Amino acid sequence: MTKTTGAASRLAKALAIVLGTEEIPLRLRAWDGSEAGPPDAPVIEFRSRRALRRILWSPGQLGLSRAYVAGEVDAPGDIFAAFKALSSAGKFAEPGPFRPLTPAELWTLFRTAVRLGALGPNPSPPPEEARIYRQGQRHSKRRDAAAISHHYDVGNDFYALVLGPSMVYSCAVWENPAGHEDDLPAGLDAAQQAKLDLVCRKLGLKPGMRVLDVGCGWGSFALHAAQHYGVTVVGVTLSNEQALLARKRAADAGLTEHIDIRVQDYRDVDDGPFDAISSIGMSEHVGREQTPHYVARLHDLLRPGGRLLNHAISWNAGPTSPDPDSFIPRYVFPDGEMLSLGEMVTALESGGLEILDVEALRPHYALTLRAWVRRLEDHWNEAVGLTSLGRARVWRLYMASSALGFEAGLTGVNQVLVQRRGGAQPPLRRTEWL
Structure with missing residues (x-):
């Protein structure tokens, strides 16, 4: 039977802060089997506490993306439905650069990570991340190559x-x-x-x-x-x-x-x-x-x-x-x-x-x-x-x-x-x- 209490409820509150919304438009499934969010909504799985740690260090699109690439977050059903729900929420629906969290939001996110045992050093980015900023001047021939x-x-x-x-x-x-x-x-x-x-x-x-x-x-x-x-x-x-x-x-x-x-x-x-x-x-x-x-x-x-x-x-x-x-x-x-x-x-x-x-x-x-x-x-x-x-x-x-x-x-x-x-x-x- 699916747990209705556990890590998912706290995780849902943390994700709502990151998204800048009152309630998440997703069914959230946590690493302990617990779930939270609307029962008929698209599912997002947090398979590891490390995913929350990535979001704590990079609270926004980059943290979530790194967690997905690393396999710590997944959309096990219709990926279009899950991403559409995610992108329709709060800050993700705003065009342009992601708005940084306020100090109060960061503090709440930090406390949630403590309670879920997700604190730790910043995980290394997945190896698929580009590092061409070390290649010289932007749009030089070498860097473009x-x-x-x-x-x-x-x-x-x-x-x-x-x-x-x-x-x-x-x-x-x-x-x-x-x-x-x-x-x-x-x-x-x-x-x-x-x-x-x-x-x-x-x-x-x-x-x-x-x-x-x-x-x-x-x-x-x-x-x-x-x-x-x-x-x-x-x-x-x-x-x-x-x-x-x-x-x-x-x-x-x-x-x-x-x-x-x-x-x-x-x-x-x-x-x-x-x-x-x-x-x-x-x-x-x-x-x-x-x-x-x-x-x-x-x-x-x-x-x-x-x-x-x-x-x-x-x-x-x-x-x-x-x-x-x-x-x-x-x-x-x-x-x-x-x-x-x-x-x-x-x-x-x-x-x-x-x-x-x-x-x-x-x-x-x-x-x-x-x-x-x-x-x-x-x-x-x-x-x-x-x-x-x-x-x-x-x-x-x-x-x-x-x-x-x-x-x-x-x-x-x-x-x-x-x-x-x-x-x-x-x-x-x-x-x-x-």
Whole structure:
């Protein structure tokens, strides 16, 4: 029989302080088998006192995230329902950096930890946490390479499990939402192919054109553009593992004469001009301060009249400063930074590029992320074997919470199509690519 008294009731009060809410919107299960909270709410398990100790030392998103990655906190049922309930509570529902606890709140949390026997030294962060702050100046070439390696050099086989045959790691374009979440993985590859083709059409690709793919990943866009549009593609990435697989895929498709995959910083590309440039899910790594330089570099690599498509996640929840102590920069995208759509459009226009089209794809990314989570969960044991249990938990947490962020409208994703001034006149209507 489930205990209704015990550690869970005290733990619930501690978690309510951290969340900044009167009552927790969760069914809390503690390490001693006791439970507290609404009986029909999603379940969160605290499997160890160490989880509370992490929260005491880092009271907020980071402490909870570390406990989840370490396996000390778990969501044994529907992870989306549990995280949605958690993110709807108090401080977690507020966009921007987590508000620190008051001295009175910290003192109450401390007393609760004493009563539960959870006091002790600050546990070491799980080994999956990035430590690239030691790599030199932010957004230097060396530090950017370290940040990319942390995220993308997890293993190509692991990514294949999550992404599916398309090997595309950005928002897909769905014709229709699937009838059930379990149906999403089956439609994922077609949705990704639709996105790749949409980018090709927006860029106006034609046989013989020379295209630059910035942040080319595993070469999926390069393969699609070369196979279906007869162009030659230079793809650049900072990930050695991505480049190895992209080159193999190009060779297997008989396209090595049309696809050149390089391990190269986009700032070092010096063999322009290109007829078109694609940047799909890359500019989030650039950072706000470097964005004008990013735009200027791509402008100079583009021939007059050539088009650039910038496909990027945006922050929709108003002005805020990035929080370096939140989960995403610590575990997922070190030094990553989301700009608002307005900031990105302003940067592109200020860099001498003419806006041709803006398309918002926010609901599409929520569907894409749910498909990735389902694929990860369906191949869980294999994914853990290819990386580590902690790394698989990082990806599950980040993709599920990101899906909820897109569904809530806190984040968006946009394709901004621009053209360098001069050369051919832009199309009169969108019919060229719709």
